Amino acid sequence: MTPNRVPPARYVEPNLDEPRIARQYAGVRTALARDARTRRLVVPALVAAMVAVLLVAGLVRSRSGPARSELAAFETGPGAGHTVELSDGSRLELGASTRLGVNELANGSVALVLERGVVVADVAPRKDRAFKIRAAGHEVRVVGTRFEVRIDQERLSVSVERGRVEVAADGSGAVVRLLGAGESWSTKLPSSAVAAAPHAAPSGATPSAPEATVASDTPAAEVDPVPAPSATAATGSSSPHAKADGARALFERAQRARAEGRLADAKSAFRELRERYPDDPRAPLAAFELGRLELASSGDARGASRSLDQAARSAPKGSALQEDALARRVDALDAAGDVKECESARRAYLDRFPAGVHRATVAARCKKR
Amino acid sequence: VLPATATRSGSGPSDAALVVAARAGEDWAMEALFRRHARMVNALAFRLLGRDADVDDLVQDVFAEALARLHRLREPQAFSAWLSTIVVGRASKIIRQRRMLMRIGLARGSLDVDPDALVSSAAPPDVAVELRALYALVQSLPARLRIPLVLRRVEGHSLEEIAELTQTSLATVKRRLNEGDQRLEALLAKGKHR
Numbered sequence: 001m002t003p004n005r006v007p008p009a010r011y012v013e014p015n016l017d018e019p020r021i022a023r024q025y026a027g028v029r030t031a032l033a034r035d036a037r038t039r040r041l042v043v044p045a046l047v048a049a050m051v052a053v054l055l056v057a058g059l060v061r062s063r064s065g066p067a068r069s070e071l072a073a074f075e076t077g078p079g080a081g082h083t084v085e086l087s088d089g090s091r092l093e094l095g096a097s098t099r100l101g102v103n104e105l106a107n108g109s110v111a112l113v114l115e116r117g118v119v120v121a122d123v124a125p126r127k128d129r130a131f132k133i134r135a136a137g138h139e140v141r142v143v144g145t146r147f148e149v150r151i152d153q154e155r156l157s158v159s160v161e162r163g164r165v166e167v168a169a170d171g172s173g174a175v176v177r178l179l180g181a182g183e184s185w186s187t188k189l190p191s192s193a194v195a196a197a198p199h200a201a202p203s204g205a206t207p208s209a210p211e212a213t214v215a216s217d218t219p220a221a222e223v224d225p226v227p228a229p230s231a232t233a234a235t236g237s238s239s240p241h242a243k244a245d246g247a248r249a250l251f252e253r254a255q256r257a258r259a260e261g262r263l264a265d266a267k268s269a270f271r272e273l274r275e276r277y278p279d280d281p282r283a284p285l286a287a288f289e290l291g292r293l294e295l296a297s298s299g300d301a302r303g304a305s306r307s308l309d310q311a312a313r314s315a316p317k318g319s320a321l322q323e324d325a326l327a328r329r330v331d332a333l334d335a336a337g338d339v340k341e342c343e344s345a346r347r348a349y350l351d352r353f354p355a356g357v358h359r360a361t362v363a364a365r366c367k368k369r
Numbered sequence: 370v371l372p373a374t375a376t377r378s379g380s381g382p383s384d385a386a387l388v389v390a391a392r393a394g395e396d397w398a399m400e401a402l403f404r405r406h407a408r409m410v411n412a413l414a415f416r417l418l419g420r421d422a423d424v425d426d427l428v429q430d431v432f433a434e435a436l437a438r439l440h441r442l443r444e445p446q447a448f449s450a451w452l453s454t455i456v457v458g459r460a461s462k463i464i465r466q467r468r469m470l471m472r473i474g475l476a477r478g479s480l481d482v483d484p485d486a487l488v489s490s491a492a493p494p495d496v497a498v499e500l501r502a503l504y505a506l507v508q509s510l511p512a513r514l515r516i517p518l519v520l521r522r523v524e525g526h527s528l529e530e531i532a533e534l535t536q537t538s539l540a541t542v543k544r545r546l547n548e549g550d551q552r553l554e555a556l557l558a559k560g561k562h563r
Contacts, residue, residue: 011500024425162462
């Protein structure tokens, strides 16, 4: 196919009439009015919150000696979130009951600290600027992307809508996970981190430095989200209750079990979904998640390799899921020490996704030890 | 109420004049800007998304964003080009979101484009065939490849214009078009557009 000499755009036109245009404009007016109302409400609230927090930060400094590096902070109450727009066009959407500290806000560097709650960051792409969000002993480094960081009860979660982020252990700087669009990662927080978050709020005013405590209690080797599996992990549940639920219920059950740290149940549900509903659109993702759990929780690299192979085969051709599954399979075989199979899997990935987002990582795998 | 002179004929106020008035809070100027550019935005959104379903939401979001941020527009006379850039960014976001939802099983169906419903019956047969083939193929591509291909092959934009619209470098546009072309050729060779 070659580009046409005369652009064929004129032959691809929507059905557009006056009532439709009028409806669209009514929608625009409604959105503009809503935005104006939001701005009127949000700005005074944010200013008040920042003033209050800055005052409290001053108290913390006077009591604790070492000054916190926080320049300012945004804080929301339990009722509603706020949106903050930075001068470069980046947007920070704060959820309810969130506290986001600003440690640095300069042309070449933005450093934020999420102490509790959730923030969705839509970061304008700029190669010359470092954009970081620290949260519960980890640092999320960004280059032009949209992602969410959440501290929720006992877990820290990062999910990426577009672009890429690195999750690194705070302090050591070791990269824990590289996340692409559509990927997410979470880790169970050590008890010190969970306890630290509320104390970081203005009302706490404790002299301790929560970031330092978390970093020292969370070495890079321990940050993986999944604890050891239980003895029932490989039984492959086929309970009548699960059979009656259907694919959707099984998927939700698996996700819930994983979020609650019941990894054997999560694996069992993913496995059951994959086997009982192979044609369901969730089946490839279930196989993929099963492979990730097998690799991360039980170190079952060969089992993970099989699950990821199944995920890659059943995922839509050329999809992000297929790409991720092929890349993770290389990781699994590399972890298993099977150099020959690893090299074969690596070729499969690079042949299919020569410009894939994991190509650099995959290319570095399969080294003989 | 929209003044009768605010048309594209050249007899009405220029985009720059409308932008200045709209910045001052003149509702009629906002509506004039909307009506003047609504068809362009609708058409571009439709061709980028390849379907009608999300066009209304996109058009509303684009104008709401543009009209709320008119103070950021450094060159008021460039309103149309600026608007197109916002359309491209929003369309790219919708395509990515849809691919992500399909990936996790929350969007039904395997096709987000209906090639047969897209192309006008007035299109010459050879153009219609090529357009249907193109849209059947691009839906399997990620937004970063799909958007430049549609801008190039359907809209007929130059490489420099695509770089401006997608907010990327010329080298990136060339690389993505090249990659998109290769993947299209590969898909064509496999007959996957049929």
